[in-house]
Amino acid sequence: MSQLRNHAAFIWSIAETLRGPYKRSEYGHVILPFTLMRRLDQAMEDTKDAVVAEAKRRRDQGIENVEPLLRRVAGRMFFNSSPLRFSQLPADPRHIATNLAAYIDGYSEHAGAVFANFDFERQIQRLEEHDLLHAVVSKMCEVDLAPERVSNLEMGYTFEELIRRFAESSNDEAGEHFTPREVVRLMVNLLLAGDEEALAGSAPIRTVYDCACGTGGMLSEAEAHIRSINPRATVHLFGQEVNPQSYAICLADMLIRGQDPSHVVRANTLTSDAHRGEHFHYGIANPPFGRDWKGEYPTVKKEFDAEGSEGRFAPGLPGKDDGQTLFLLQLLSKMKPAIDQSGDLLPDGGSRVAIVHNGSPLFSGGPGSGLSEIRRHVIENDLLETIVALPEQLFYNTASRRTSGC
Template identity: 40%
Template sequence: MKEIIRCFKLEAQMEHMAKKDVLLDVLEKFTSPNINLTPEEQEDPDGHRLPALTNLGMGYVFEELIRKFNEDNNEEAGEHFTPREVIELMVHLVFEPIRDSMASTLSIYDPACGSGGMLTEAQNFIKDPEKNIRPNADIHLYGREINDETYAICKSDMMIKNNDPGNIRPDSTLAKDVFSDVRFDFMLSNPPYGKSWASDQRHIKDGSDVTDARFRVSLPDYWGEVDVVDAVPRSSDGQLLFLMDMIHKMKTVATKDDGSQSQGSRIASVHNGSSLFTGDAGSGESNIRRHIIENDMLEAVIQLPNNLFYNTGITTYIWLLSNNKTGKRKGKVQLIDASGLYRKLRKNLGNKNCEFAPEHIRTITDHYLALTEALPETKADDSAIASKVFENRDFGYYKVNIERPDRRMAQFTPERVETLRFEKALREPMAWMHAREKS
């Protein structure tokens, strides 16, 4: 609790507000009989009913405050909060395919956990008696968060919900691997995209050499020779580093004594288009994509509607990864275009002007589970979902430089070239003499 109070800077805030003579006004707002911030139903002084504020309601209050905070401080796109319905879609995609084979003890990790929304929603989804996924499971939540205040919120939430707050760690995920000896069953994240990781480079690289094992991979070259190569993107965008951190923490698939296999790990991560398209062959981004696809870990990429997030209107995607694909998914990648599935909000929330309805989440999940191919009947049908399945090799290519002699140089024999050099030197006698003296 002392750490949480220190991260919130509560003592300094109260002292500052007291000096400005506004502390009493703020406290009176929170204790006003005309609002109800408790989980029990109450009445105001006029006898009007004040409904209870549920956990979900408090979550929406927090979302609105975070949205306003981001707008006022010009936070970068995707840096803070993930809409609740996007998290709901992610947990459906991660847990439903293996709902009948999940272990009784599970671990869930988020390397950019923020206020802990993905972790707690994942836990609620698994333990919900109505969904009957694994209501009696023993679930351990882990996370990293660099922002002090959101870290304190997440840690507070863990304490309130009887989770272990010691599994939430502060500071940069990229700079130090504090969970280096832990492997997780499930990982969900919305890492910051378009955000520089230059301040973490000294922890990852020594000069031009990558020293962190999380960001080095083994890949074959054109002739099949396997070599260890760097898997770091350009310094202006570190989102793929968070994905590599999660891949490094996947559980290995092992055969048990009874002949069955352990489930390995499953990952859902939100990215913008940069992770898909940035980086030429041989670049760090390309090496990361090669490592994922050539090791048959990429199950699906789902395109989301624009303007779905609070502080960005750009196109976003959910990547689904697994190191233990089912038989029908082996060697395949499913691309789903769900950009036309949304319903409009009555009032915009920052950049967010639409949301997923429950039926949209169900439609996307069903297409993913069935591994079906579907195309709109007409090109004008923007609201229809599109799905297509590709082979892993469809995404691969080599970049080859082909060199050939210039025909114009064919007339210049070595003797002719030497003569030309001499003639040029005669035209510049001082330069030629100076060159001869130096030689």
């Protein structure tokens, strides 16, 4: 952990070079994408030359859609076909902005989307205008984030530490962006408890879904835990996130993990179910709480009225001042049926859900209210296994929360 703190501290020191032209609240817009770029650059170093050569050969042949071919050569879901390497950019200070833009253009589709969600072209121009671009890129090249020396899990810790620092420095709510790893581990342990036998086969397949996935910490922890039980398990991760920067970090993590990047979607879960009709073995989330959903209400209410008892929000709608239980209903709607129409157990049926809430959904709302009806649905359908009270001040810049497993 000391090495990870050193990485985060050094990267944070790079952020301090932005002081003046950038407000502290803006540091993350620059440093997070550069950190991702350095990580991706080192992750694809082993096949970089082969990808560049194949890209030139195929384009000389007049083939326009070379991405599937280059993914095969890269041996992963992402690549960069530019002859440039990130580490070479500081060697030409006069043209560093032009070369960096060309380097970014060489990314595969989903890798390029990572930086588009940071609006990174604008940041490059701004850094260049203030004569900061060369200094920042040079410093980032000193950071060693190669996957053989920094695992995906360790990289996740590093990002969480950086996000925490950026959030605290800007008086932002860091708790909105990620969940403390200790809480995630507890949730994953609850989620998988009792499934050891099902996971012990020769090649079990499991799907994990997070409807408010943030930077992807819960998904990555769930995958790691499943693989610790059975290294032969195949784990497919699915997520949805509305914040563009959190989504970008999650997308990069999925790419490096070899997950299908199309399974993680940037969209508002309440107004657009990006995984409509799909069901998963495990659902996990730390959704926003204590936040009103008045802006989403017209769309949600229209769906609620149109789909009735078959809809994802069928049990009821909470008050407009707090929409956290809508995410609970979203997760419940993604559970796999445990029995078929004749009442027989399905061989691959049933799911588990773990979600973080504050105390409000447990007690608020009188009889007949939306919250009361949601509670009734959970209890009467035997969906609640346990409620775990967490200590106060466990989440950054937040009061007490509680974890409930359904």
